[in-house]
């Protein structure tokens with residue numbers, strides 16, 4: 252399985268600083284598509300990991316809309332509504348860009364597992380991992396359209 256893309260740059264005069272810059276996920280680029288993204292709660296340590304093929308700004312709008320209309324359609328909306336917490340949408344981070352949906356799902360699962368202590372993603376999101384990983388192994392690479 253591929254690991255996250257971490258590009259090594261050579262900046263000999265400040266090695267420590269450049270290492271920290273490399274591991275930090277890229278800050279939101281709203282016009283990106285096919286991303287795995289992370290959103291943080293502004294008021295507690297919780298975060299939410301999601302993945303979408305559409306423009307990130309559109310997905311952010313949908314998240315905001317479900318919170319505003321009191322629809323607990325995602326774990327993120329559920330957290331915001333039930334805890335009365337606001338979400339730091341402005342600093343949505345792109346964890347990974349991947350055009351293939353199946354691979355994107357795998358990166359999402361990995362990210363959820365890495366953030367298991369903080370993430371509000373439901374248990375079901377993580378349990379999908381087994382099925383998706385199985386599909387990857389069996390080279391089922393077709394891009395699903397949802």
Ligand SMILES: [Zn+2]
Pocket residue numbers: 292293294295296297330334336
């Ligand atoms: Zn919170």
